[in-house]
Ligand SMILES: NC(=O)c1ccc[n+]([C@@H]2O[C@H](COP(=O)([O-])OP(=O)(O)OC[C@H]3O[C@@H](n4cnc5c(N)ncnc54)[C@H](O)[C@@H]3O)[C@@H](O)[C@H]2O)c1
């Protein structure tokens with residue numbers, strides 16, 4: 001709860017501030033808004049084109065104690081004259097807005113570069129010109145590939161941390177060639193980091209740069225065909241969750257040999273809170289935020305998610321839980337990959353005393369419990385759902401639902417209601433099992449059919465419009 005006795009790391013009282021949060025409606029933004037509303041007295045001007053993931057914080061009927069501390073502004077920072085005014089109204093700007101799904105980097109490189117560099121330019125400029133503090137979200141991808149990856153495969157130096165641990169103030173940024181368009185995102189993020197750093201050096205901009213290392217948890221991305229386009233490719237957590245929900249084998253790109261460290265979103269949000277409330281310790285710094293103890297190959301991640309999902313869903317494991325796919329087949333031409341990402345924690349430890357807490361198993365357990373509760377009902381309508389548990393659910397609801405079983409688009413139409421309901425229900429803990437069924441399995445009326453036709457004609461536009469409403 002908000003309290004006036006809160007103190008910073010140096011024992012000074014923390015004054016309530018106003019934060020202009022750009023991209024507040026996304027995965028990280030939604031968790032940050034939740035934390036700021038429930039545990040601090042700060043105000044948030046929440047800017048985004050979508051607000052589905054923070055609707056539960058905004059709805060006046062919920063009469064939250066924080067209703068007067070969060071204000072949503074639906075705007076696209078590409079073209080909105082309100083941006084500078086909103087930055088001026090705030091003490092601090094946090095910029096999260098970006099295209100940040102790897103499937104886009106090589107297929108929509110222009111959008112990726114514009115989103116991560118060009119669109120962020122006015123934000124930096126307005127902060128600098130108006131003497132406003134900026135926390136900018138960059139990425140661990142700015143490190144690119146490790147030095148070790150260029151050593152011969154059998155070189156013993158590959159085992160030496162000096163060749164793979166990623167340090168903010170020492171490690172180089174190593175990207176592939178220009179035709180490997182995967183690096184469009186990392187390169188745009190690197191250039192905006194350099195610009196912010198230069199604004200700090202030449203014009204005194206007070207900035208902090210965050211480099212997230214694979215933050216994961218509830219509300220990350222979307223499940224294709226349920227609350228996002230069926231042809232969309234989200235980040236790996238949502239890809240694997242989708243496969244598990246549909247009882248399909250998990251797809252391991254190029255054998256799943258790449259390594260990642262995953263950190264629980266709730267741990268990572270603690271680090272951001274420390275940055276917000278300790279400006280003297282955070283300004284002028286670039287921070288890795290990750291969990292070096294949670295390293296796995298993507299194959300191991302898939303195996304662990306499969307085990308955890310068996311536990312939380314009660315559904316048996318598939319005979320073939322994973323299959324290999326080539327990166328070209330999965331992502332298209334121009335894809336490339338980071339081999340290994342271990343964050344060095346020295347700077348964040350020294351400046352903010354932050355350490356991650358949650359093990360990979362525990363964070364997957366809470367995340368997959370959320371995914372199962374939120375999406376499993378919509379999943380009843382999917383073709384590949386074959387377990388006896390789900391057959392029972394289908395039988396029980398056959399009279400109510402005439403959606404064609406297996407049509408993913410139909411599953412999507414059913415799932416939309418579920419998502420809107422599911423997110424708020426999980427937060428408010430409202431809604432009985434029977435209410436859930438009624439909401440998710442209702443028979444389609446004329447509007448549902450029109451919705452489905454719209455969805456099939458233009459899935460991206462459909463979700464865009466849906467989110468607008
Ligand atoms: N999640 C991670 O592990 C991770 C890792 C590295 C970097 N990051 C960075 O953190 C930031 C947030 O990531 P996320 O995981 O929450 O992504 P997200 O896609 O869930 O959130 C980004 C939000 O920005 C909004 N947005 C995009 N362009 C906009 C525009 N022009 N105007 C207004 N709003 C716009 C989107 O609608 C979305 O809600 C991004 O900058 C990303 O590059 C995240």
Ligand SMILES: O=c1ccn([C@@H]2O[C@H](COP(=O)(O)OP(=O)(O)O[C@H]3OC[C@@H](O)[C@H](O)[C@H]3O)[C@@H](O)[C@H]2O)c(=O)[nH]1
Pocket residue numbers: 100101102138139140141212213214234235236237239240251252253254256258260298337338
């Ligand atoms: O279904 C899938 C999806 C992904 N993968 C693999 O899983 C790994 C992780 O993929 P993610 O989609 O989570 O994305 P990456 O870790 O490569 O990049 C992410 O890192 C940090 C952020 O800047 C971005 O959110 C994103 O670029 C990659 O090796 C990818 O090829 C699969 O093997 N199967």
